[in-house]
Amino acid sequence: MARLLIARATQDTGDDRARALVEGLSDRERSVVAGVGRGLSNAEIGGALHLSPATVQAHVSRLLTRVDLEGRVQLAVLARDAGLLRG
Numbered sequence: 688m689a690r691l692l693i694a695r696a697t698q699d700t701g702d703d704r705a706r707a708l709v710e711g712l713s714d715r716e717r718s719v720v721a722g723v724g725r726g727l728s729n730a731e732i733g734g735a736l737h738l739s740p741a742t743v744q745a746h747v748s749r750l751l752t753r754v755d756l757e758g759r760v761q762l763a764v765l766a767r768d769a770g771l772l773r774g
Contacts, residue, residue, distance in 0.1 A: 705768035708754050717771060719746045723759050724766025 709717055715736070722732035722743075729740040729747070736743070747759065756762055766772055 702768050702770070705765050706770065708765060709769040709771065712750070712753075716746060716750055719743060720750060720762055720766045720769075721771040723747065724763045724772050726763070 709720060712720065718736055719732060722735065727735070729743040732738070733740045733743045738746075747762070751757065751762060754762075754765065756765065
């Protein structure tokens with residue numbers, strides 16, 4: 688039971704941190720993060736947001752720097768933890 692409570696407390700902290708990180712992003716940036724979180728390619732994200740794949744790649748690169756992450760997988764985890772994939 689103690690392990691379960693510790694794991695849940697740690698997860699909540701991660702979720703709070705993730706939500707705080709995405710709160711500072713624009714709506715467009717949150718949409719790009721959500722697309723990455725759903726496993727979409729740059730072309731698929733661009734199609735949904737009416738952007739070129741190169742523009743999406745530029746957003747992803749800037750986002751990785753801005754939230755201090757190393758790759759798309761970490762960005763996808765951020766999207767999940769921040770609740771961007773719900774609904």
